[in-house]
Amino acid sequence: MSAITKIKGFADLFPPDSTAMLRMESAAREVFGRHGYQEIRTPILEKTELFARSIGEETDVVQKEMYTFPDRKGRSLTMRPEATAGVLRAYVENKVYARETVSKLFTFGPMFRYERPQKGRMRQFHQLNCELLGAEEPHADAEVVVMLWDFLGTLGIPDLALELNSLGCRECRPAYHEALKAFLAGLDTDALCEDCRRRMHTNPLRVLDCKVPTCKALVEDAPKITDHLCAGCADHFAAVREVLDGANVAYTLNPRLVRGLDYYVRTTFEVVSGAIGAQSAVAGGGRYDGLIAQLGGPDAPGIGFACGMERLALLLPPVQAARPDFYVAVLDPAGLTAGMLLAKGLRDAGLGGECAFAAKSMKSQMRAADKAGARACLLLGGDELAVGTVVIKNMATGGQRSVSRADVAEVARAVREAAG
RNA sequence: GCGGGAGUAGCUCAGUUGGCAGAGCACAUGGUUGUGGCCCAUGUGGCCGAGGGUUCAAGUCCCUUCUCUCGCCCCA
Numbered sequence: 001m002s003a004i005t006k007i008k009g010f011a012d013l014f015p016p017d018s019t020a021m022l023r024m025e026s027a028a029r030e031v032f033g034r035h036g037y038q039e040i041r042t043p044i045l046e047k048t049e050l051f052a053r054s055i056g057e058e059t060d061v062v063q064k065e066m067y068t069f070p071d072r073k074g075r076s077l078t079m080r081p082e083a084t085a086g087v088l089r090a091y092v093e094n095k096v097y098a099r100e101t102v103s104k105l106f107t108f109g110p111m112f113r114y115e116r117p118q119k120g121r122m123r124q125f126h127q128l129n130c131e132l133l134g135a136e137e138p139h140a141d142a143e144v145v146v147m148l149w150d151f152l153g154t155l156g157i158p159d160l161a162l163e164l165n166s167l168g169c170r171e172c173r174p175a176y177h178e179a180l181k182a183f184l185a186g187l188d189t190d191a192l193c194e195d196c197r198r199r200m201h202t203n204p205l206r207v208l209d210c211k212v213p214t215c216k217a218l219v220e221d222a223p224k225i226t227d228h229l230c231a232g233c234a235d236h237f238a239a240v241r242e243v244l245d246g247a248n249v250a251y252t253l254n255p256r257l258v259r260g261l262d263y264y265v266r267t268t269f270e271v272v273s274g275a276i277g278a279q280s281a282v283a284g285g286g287r288y289d290g291l292i293a294q295l296g297g298p299d300a301p302g303i304g305f306a307c308g309m310e311r312l313a314l315l316l317p318p319v320q321a322a323r324p325d326f327y328v329a330v331l332d333p334a335g336l337t338a339g340m341l342l343a344k345g346l347r348d349a350g351l352g353g354e355c356a357f358a359a360k361s362m363k364s365q366m367r368a369a370d371k372a373g374a375r376a377c378l379l380l381g382g383d384e385l386a387v388g389t390v391v392i393k394n395m396a397t398g399g400q401r402s403v404s405r406a407d408v409a410e411v412a413r414a415v416r417e418a419a420g
Numbered sequence: 421g422c423g424g425g426a427g428u429a430g431c432u433c434a435g436u437u438g439g440c441a442g443a444g445c446a447c448a449u450g451g452u453u454g455u456g457g458c459c460c461a462u463g464u465g466g467c468c469g470a471g472g473g474u475u476c477a478a479g480u481c482c483c484u485u486c487u488c489u490c491g492c493c494c495c496a
Contacts (some may be wrong), residue, residue: 002470005487060494063421082496111496116421118490127496195493206494261495270496281496308496328441364449366456381454395456 009115009123015249016321021028021126024155025108028128035143042086044110047103049074054085054291056262065113077140079112082130082261084288084304085295091133092297102134120279120311130285131304133292138236141267141303142243150285152271157315159417160282162249163270165226165257166237167286170265172230179223180204187218208256224255224404233266234291240267251352257417262285263288266301276314283307324417327374329365331381333358338405339380342390345408351415375419378411394418 006012013021029039048068055062067079080086088106090096096103108128117123130147132140142405145162152160168176183209184200191202192207196215201207208219229237251269260267268286276282285305293299326346330339336359343355353374356365361382369377379391384405392414393400403414 008487065494113495115494116492117488118492121495125496259495279495284496305496311496330457351496361449362454363452363456368456377456379454383454391454393455395463398455400455 007123009117010149011122012125016318017313019321020316021309022129023316023319024309024312027151027154028108029107031147031154032106032130033048035104035147037106039085040082040090040105040107041109042090042107044112044387045077045334046080046086047087048078050085050089050295051078051081053324054088054263054295055082059262061113061261065115067112067114073101080308081113082111083107083109083127084131084291084306087129087131087304088133088292088295088297091131092292092295095366096216097134097292097300098297100134102132102140104130106130107316115377117361118279119277119307122310122313126305126309128309129304131302133302134300135303136289136301138239138267139242139243141236142247144268144285145240145244145251145269146247146249146301148269148271148307151307152283152312155312156317157273157282157312158317159273159275160315161272161274162251163257163272164241164244164251165254165268166229166233167264167268168225168229168233168266170290172233173265174226175224176225176228179228180208183222188344191218201256204370205256205258206262207300208374209258226255236266255371259284259286263294265289269305271307273311273315276311279311281308282311282315321373322352323373323375324353325351325374326376326378326415328353328355328380329362329369329371329379330356330359331362331365331379332385334382335359335380338385339378342378342380342405342408342411346412346415347407349412351412376415378415392418396420 038375048066051066052062057063061081068076087107091103091105097117106129109126111127112124115121119254128378130144145164150163167173172382181204181251184204189197189200191214193215196207196210196212199210207215208222210216212218212229226237228257233328255269257270259270266287266289269284270281271283272280273282274280283305285303287301287303289301290299294303299303326343328339328343331334336357339355343353346353354372357367366377375395377393377395379400384390384402388405388413389402391400392401392403392411395418401414403411405411
């Protein structure tokens, strides 16, 4: 029989990878919670229509990366490729906007995109998402960005760069697009790389982002979106920056920062790292006024971000695994039950540790205690069984003493003492 | 969807012109009949990714295929 393997691009997480996920989730609950954000959970499976309408029919995500399939009655369902659409659907469907004018929500969990896996990219990956709904003011944008920066700082991630841009709005963006297209049309097209010749028509903003040196040089003097913002967008962007400056959040303005999802307007931002391979974006987000209405809700504004947990995990400083307080070594089979019950009593007293299942040699039990990293080893052999005691050995100093087993509180005290 | 790299023990990897599958680490047991780490000894562990071909003989050469990995596209 051949063994069944996991699906390409999906992962099994054991410690320390699984504990890294837990660390990120705990930090998220703490930091986002302090900012008044509440955790919500939405389904992993949604109607395909939801993503087609929110992310954009023409985006790569919708065109070729979604896990889409019919259910048993022929309805088209999709494994969520991102979280914002589902959160907004829940916001609209549950009429959250009728209960409160501003909603602060966060969520995390698995997302699915059918792409070729590589470093920092999996077909099932995990994101942390925050959404601030119902606030159009620039200070809302600023709060979200500052909160993201604080979150990453809490985790101790080094050498991250924050990039900031404004994409303008429905008023000023079309004019910029025309200006950019005109500029590109005036270039020597043959000098551009193959990808850029295609991008000129499919997604002209992307040409500005090309890594090929010749392309970079050619678009050096391309018009910048930030020079084409309308008065409203320019004021908004300036106010956002004022808060970031005051909060000492270091950022760079990147007029070439493009977001791949159609729904972004005005403020967009991205956090990148140079230490995790080609997929360098750790987090990204922006404002999406109009999207809620597009999903059948009220004309409420919104802003949020997504943070890639696998990419973040590549950057998390390692932490030492927690060490158990004790290990009960049983030397005589007749003591196995007494050992189990002793361990239970210690756990009831708030300590952590394990007891052997089989009576083996002293050497192998001590090795087991050492391997487990136990701070104290409890020895239960024939002698102790006969007189009702247990020997407590301090694994760091090697010192040991005998304690009566009858008083669990006393045993626990001795273990705590040995455990430091 | 398109490129590059790699598949040999649980892990990291050697393996010569084709000639009996190896090392280190890890794991188990012992060196000490009740004392861990360091050291030493012994042991467990392999369809050499899979299938086909050439050959007296294939981990090694040829073909096919699968998987992993890095990159492109794109994104978190």
